[in-house]
Amino acid sequence: MTIHINGTVRHREFTLTLDETFPSGTTWAILGANGAGKSTLLRAIAGLQPLTTGSLSIDGALVDHADGFITAQRRRVGLVFQDYALFPHLSVADNVSFGFQTPRGGNLSKGRARREAAHLLEQFALTELAERKPGQLSGGQSQRVALARALAPRPQVLLLDEPLAALDVVARAQVREDLALRLAEFTGITLIVTHDPADARLATHVAILDQGLVTQSGTVWQVCQQPIGPYARALADAFG
Amino acid sequence: MRSRGTSRQAAPWFLVIPGFLGLALLVLPLVGLAKDVPWSGLWRIWTDPAALTALRISAECATASMVIAGVLGVPLAWLLARDVVPGTGVLRGLVLVPLLLPPVVSGVALLSAFGRYGVVGGVLFDWFGIQVPFSTAAVILAETFVAMPFFIITAEAGFRALNRQYEQAAATLGAGSWMTFRRITIPLMAPALIAGALLTWARALGEFGATITFAGNFQGVTQTLPLDVYQLLESDRAAAAGLSLLTIAVCIVILIVLRGRFQRTAP
Numbered sequence: 001m002t003i004h005i006n007g008t009v010r011h012r013e014f015t016l017t018l019d020e021t022f023p024s025g026t027t028w029a030i031l032g033a034n035g036a037g038k039s040t041l042l043r044a045i046a047g048l049q050p051l052t053t054g055s056l057s058i059d060g061a062l063v064d065h066a067d068g069f070i071t072a073q074r075r076r077v078g079l080v081f082q083d084y085a086l087f088p089h090l091s092v093a094d095n096v097s098f099g100f101q102t103p104r105g106g107n108l109s110k111g112r113a114r115r116e117a118a119h120l121l122e123q124f125a126l127t128e129l130a131e132r133k134p135g136q137l138s139g140g141q142s143q144r145v146a147l148a149r150a151l152a153p154r155p156q157v158l159l160l161d162e163p164l165a166a167l168d169v170v171a172r173a174q175v176r177e178d179l180a181l182r183l184a185e186f187t188g189i190t191l192i193v194t195h196d197p198a199d200a201r202l203a204t205h206v207a208i209l210d211q212g213l214v215t216q217s218g219t220v221w222q223v224c225q226q227p228i229g230p231y232a233r234a235l236a237d238a239f240g
Numbered sequence: 241m242r243s244r245g246t247s248r249q250a251a252p253w254f255l256v257i258p259g260f261l262g263l264a265l266l267v268l269p270l271v272g273l274a275k276d277v278p279w280s281g282l283w284r285i286w287t288d289p290a291a292l293t294a295l296r297i298s299a300e301c302a303t304a305s306m307v308i309a310g311v312l313g314v315p316l317a318w319l320l321a322r323d324v325v326p327g328t329g330v331l332r333g334l335v336l337v338p339l340l341l342p343p344v345v346s347g348v349a350l351l352s353a354f355g356r357y358g359v360v361g362g363v364l365f366d367w368f369g370i371q372v373p374f375s376t377a378a379v380i381l382a383e384t385f386v387a388m389p390f391f392i393i394t395a396e397a398g399f400r401a402l403n404r405q406y407e408q409a410a411a412t413l414g415a416g417s418w419m420t421f422r423r424i425t426i427p428l429m430a431p432a433l434i435a436g437a438l439l440t441w442a443r444a445l446g447e448f449g450a451t452i453t454f455a456g457n458f459q460g461v462t463q464t465l466p467l468d469v470y471q472l473l474e475s476d477r478a479a480a481a482g483l484s485l486l487t488i489a490v491c492i493v494i495l496i497v498l499r500g501r502f503q504r505t506a507p
Binding site for chain 2: 046047048071072073074075077078079081083085087088089098099101102103104105149150152153
């Protein structure tokens with residue numbers, strides 16, 4: 001199972017140009033400054049933003065090309081939003097069970113979905129928070145709920161948009177450890193968008209985006225060996 | 241010397257005087273009404289059979305209008321807010337027209353459309369033998385025509401204020417548009433929808449001009465509370481004042497309920 005994207009996404013004045021393959025079982029840190037096109041890349045893969053030209057295939061299936069577009073609803077792609085976007089009117093348990101009640105998540109009845117959600121919450125050490133509303137959670141807790149929710153419909157691809165940016169510095173290191181453990185259990189492809197080179201710890205591979213172009217990509221080790229540009233150098237410093 | 245220690249802004253006279261004049265203009269009629277109300281005979285006026293019937297018709301028709309405005313207004317507000325059809329600006333203008341029309345003109349327009357020889361009314365009569373004007377249905381139609389824009393404006397503002405990420409999150413979890421709409425969009429919109437529904441109900445309850453023109457003033461069929469007040473004015477001014485007080489009481493209750501709603505911050 002791989003993701004292959006070859007094309008452009010135009011958003012107002014900005015154009016993102018891509019020719020990348022994300023192979024099976026890899027975890028990627030997509031590094032770059034604000035406005036480099038990182039989130040646009042995630043939205044294109046998730047199906048929230050159509051490509052302007054070119055094509056995108058996931059697991060051999062063309063999901064976005066000149067004469068066809070598979071919507072987000074029907075892609076097996078999970079997305080953890082930057083500010084988590086937990087449904088504010090639903091409890092933690094209902095946020096997670098939502099994904100089990102969709103056609104992709106198995107169309108489960110409310111009761112069965114809640115049982116599945118309870119199981120998932122237990123794995124994520126969230127059982128005690130099950131009846132809380134998102135407004136009553138800390139940043140780290142919200143992030144864990146958002147990750148559990150995204151995994152509920154069993155995605156093949158997991159996308160995380162700046163998963164640690166909303167956290168304060170003290171919480172960040174701890175949540176990163178926690179996230180690393182969770183992600184290790186996920187067998188699909190993971191893409192983590194971040195502007196913090198330290199987050200590359202979560203990844204096996206890294207792609208560096210600058211003004212809509214991938215300037216460098218490969219394993220973390222490869223990029224650190226011959227860094228090109230400030231972000232790659234910062235990465236090399238962080239791992240040096 | 242001025243006293244210190246108050247955070248209140250000093251109020252210049254050129255704002256205070258006209259400001260209070262404006263307030264007086266709004267409040268004085270109510271004071272006058274309170275003076276005319278026969279307080280001791282109030283219960284008799286409120287429980288008069290004709291008044292009770294009018295109150296029942298008012299409440300039923302306003303509620304029916306509110307339901308129609310909700311069922312048709314939510315989709316229309318969505319279309320306007322999401323800009324999915326060409327010419328949304330023009331459509332929004334059309335929706336606002338009933339707000340600006342003199343209610344009598346609304347009544348005349350409704351007669352032209354739904355009357356015996358109207359565009360729609362003619363078909364209804366020729367094919368089904370249905371006559372809309374001067375029926376309870378006409379009251380509901382007139383009230384809906386006048387009051388629905390309030391609902392649409394409020395609901396559209398609610399749709400615009402809604403953070404689209406929640407709907408996008410639902411889509412990435414595999415939810416279809418109906419599931420997302422029912423389980424995410426509508427619950428998040430609840431404060432705006434309730435506020436819009438209450439405004440619509442209040443406006444429908446007070447409707448007079450379009451109703452009397454299009455539905456007439458028939459006791460037990462189309463006579464709503466405002467129409468009853470109007471009729472009483474010719475025979476029994478004190479009773480008219482007493483009955484008016486009832487509508488004011490309803491307005492105050494709605495204001496109190498809405499105040500709580502508007503103070504809740506939308507998500």
